[in-house]
Amino acid sequence: MNPRGRYAVVGVGNTAYGKLAGRSAMSLSVEAVRNALADAGLRPADVDAVLTKAPTSNFTMLWSAQVAQAVGIVPQVTATLDQAGASNIGLVGYAMWCIETGQCHTAVIVYGDNPATGSRATYARPRGEGAAYGMFGVPPWYALIAQRHMHEYGTTSEQLGAVAVACRKHAAMNPGAQFQSPITLEDHHASRFVAEPLRLLDCCPISDGAAAIVVTSAERASGMRKPPVYVLGIGQGHPAWDVPYRSTLTTSGAATSGPMAFRMAGITPADVDVAQLYDCFTIVPIVTLEDYGFCAKGEGGAFVEQGRIALGGALPLNTSGGLLGETGMPGMQLIVEGVRQMRGECGGRQVPDARICVVSGQGGVMTTHATLVLGKEVP
Amino acid sequence: MATDVTERPAPDVDEENAGYWDSLRRHELALQRCADCGRFWSPAGSFCRWCLSDRWSWERVSGRGTLYAFTVVHQVYHPAFREAAPYPAAVVELEEGPRLLATVDCAPRELRVGMALEVGYRDLPEGFTLLAFRPVTGGTR
Numbered sequence: 140m141n142p143r144g145r146y147a148v149v150g151v152g153n154t155a156y157g158k159l160a161g162r163s164a165m166s167l168s169v170e171a172v173r174n175a176l177a178d179a180g181l182r183p184a185d186v187d188a189v190l191t192k193a194p195t196s197n198f199t200m201l202w203s204a205q206v207a208q209a210v211g212i213v214p215q216v217t218a219t220l221d222q223a224g225a226s227n228i229g230l231v232g233y234a235m236w237c238i239e240t241g242q243c244h245t246a247v248i249v250y251g252d253n254p255a256t257g258s259r260a261t262y263a264r265p266r267g268e269g270a271a272y273g274m275f276g277v278p279p280w281y282a283l284i285a286q287r288h289m290h291e292y293g294t295t296s297e298q299l300g301a302v303a304v305a306c307r308k309h310a311a312m313n314p315g316a317q318f319q320s321p322i323t324l325e326d327h328h329a330s331r332f333v334a335e336p337l338r339l340l341d342c343c344p345i346s347d348g349a350a351a352i353v354v355t356s357a358e359r360a361s362g363m364r365k366p367p368v369y370v371l372g373i374g375q376g377h378p379a380w381d382v383p384y385r386s387t388l389t390t391s392g393a394a395t396s397g398p399m400a401f402r403m404a405g406i407t408p409a410d411v412d413v414a415q416l417y418d419c420f421t422i423v424p425i426v427t428l429e430d431y432g433f434c435a436k437g438e439g440g441a442f443v444e445q446g447r448i449a450l451g452g453a454l455p456l457n458t459s460g461g462l463l464g465e466t467g468m469p470g471m472q473l474i475v476e477g478v479r480q481m482r483g484e485c486g487g488r489q490v491p492d493a494r495i496c497v498v499s500g501q502g503g504v505m506t507t508h509a510t511l512v513l514g515k516e517v518p
Numbered sequence: 519m520a521t522d523v524t525e526r527p528a529p530d531v532d533e534e535n536a537g538y539w540d541s542l543r544r545h546e547l548a549l550q551r552c553a554d555c556g557r558f559w560s561p562a563g564s565f566c567r568w569c570l571s572d573r574w575s576w577e578r579v580s581g582r583g584t585l586y587a588f589t590v591v592h593q594v595y596h597p598a599f600r601e602a603a604p605y606p607a608a609v610v611e612l613e614e615g616p617r618l619l620a621t622v623d624c625a626p627r628e629l630r631v632g633m634a635l636e637v638g639y640r641d642l643p644e645g646f647t648l649l650a651f652r653p654v655t656g657g658t659r
């Protein structure tokens with residue numbers, strides 16, 4: 140059975156983003172759940188599943204059960220999914236399956252973390268082969284991917300910069316975004332190298348904050364406080380192997396995840412009105428646009444130029460600012476913005492008449508990928 | 519007792535990959551090769567990556583390869599790399615097929631994808647040895 144349109148997002152919520160000293164991952168998560176439930180017009184007792192991605196900076200066993208306790212929900216289902224930045228969309232899929240099989244009826248999915256001001260336990264004691272060669276954190280690994288994309292397809296630093304400029308332009312139109320000032324291509328070019336060819340303005344910030352969504356069946360969704368935003372398609376594709384050992388560095392899991400989700404939704408890229416594509420680094424949306432089929436392989440760099448991905452362009456991208464501009468949180472903010480665009484709640488940054496939004500999530504170093512197609516209605 | 523924070527982080531050597539790190543220490547780069555399908559694999563593991571056979575041995579490789587991808591790291595993530603930054607880090611594709619994480623012993627501006635490399639080694643005071651490939655003069659494979 141095609142699940143298209145059988146499930147819907149009925150609530151979204153988030154906290155402030157940035158440096159939030161004194162706020163724990165749990166405190167932030169609870170605030171996001173409270174805001175998402177208020178948005179949906181639901182009480183905690185109306186929710187019977189609590190699903191989480193564990194905080195990246197401090198991986199915790201049974202995190203979803205702890206969140207359920209903190210929000211006062213005695214659920215039918217808790218689960219924490221480890222697909223890194225693809226987890227939030229992966230959890231939408233898990234929620235759909237649990238609802239379909241009668242294990243729960245309404246799920247809240249939440250991510251919260253405080254890596255900017257709190258514990259960074261995951262990164263505390265670097266060791267291993269990568270660290271021995273000076274490959275710390277994530278940027279140097281994505282630098283290998285960006286450099287290889289430049290080698291294979293002639294992608295330029297200016298094209299990477301075009302992604303950062305669009306995201307920061309949109310962030311400046313979003314009062315809730317961490318970065319309120321737009322940047323120019325010259326600012327991008329003048330920013331220091333972190334790991335060549337990636338400059339500081341090619342990298343998303345490390346941010347505190349949380350966001351949550353509420354997913355339920357289309358039947359339950361009708362008549363709730365806000366109009367439902369339907370899940371039209373979902374997919375995933377996980378290259379999985381560590382960067383040095385993968386067959387290619389320039390094609391991501393999006394190449395299978397995207398077509399899977401688009402097929403389920405019964406759409407092609409030409410039907411997409413607005414996109415929220417995971418942008419931990421500027422190279423990532425470029426690869427994703429290619430792999431989703433918005434342009435041919437290797438033409439992602441040219442695609443993002445000339446204002447095409449800015450508001451007013453052919454495909455407005457990351458209209459809340461994305462990871463590069465709104466917050467470095469790994470992906471839940473993109474689903475939240477996708478839902479708000481489908482509802483028409485985005486004010487000055489609203490894409491007129493937007494009916495279909497594609498959202499992507501990506502984790503590790505292009506290790507995982509997931510795709511979500513959201514619709515204002517079921518076509 | 520003071521901790522020497524300038525010590526370079528060590529690789530995690532375990533029962534599966536000890537043969538690899540020992541081969542670097544001897545300056546005789548070796549990888550696991552399957553007795554059934556004949557292929558090499560990396561990183562180390564108890565079963566052939568390609569056919570899941572457990573019949574294999576450590577075998578010395580040619581040490582010839584090409585530069586598959588590289589970065590030049592400017593950010594100082596760790597005090598042990600303060601002096602070295604900006605420093606290259608690379609993925610090298612061996613003639614035998616597998617790719618390895620390595621560094622390349624040349625000025626960062628000389629790095630080119632596809633440049634021919636031959637294996638070299640860097641013995642570190644911390645007690646382990648890393649791969650430091652060297653450009654083959656005038657070579658592109």
Ligand SMILES: [Zn+2]
Binds near residue numbers: 553555556557570571
């Ligand atoms: Zn084999």
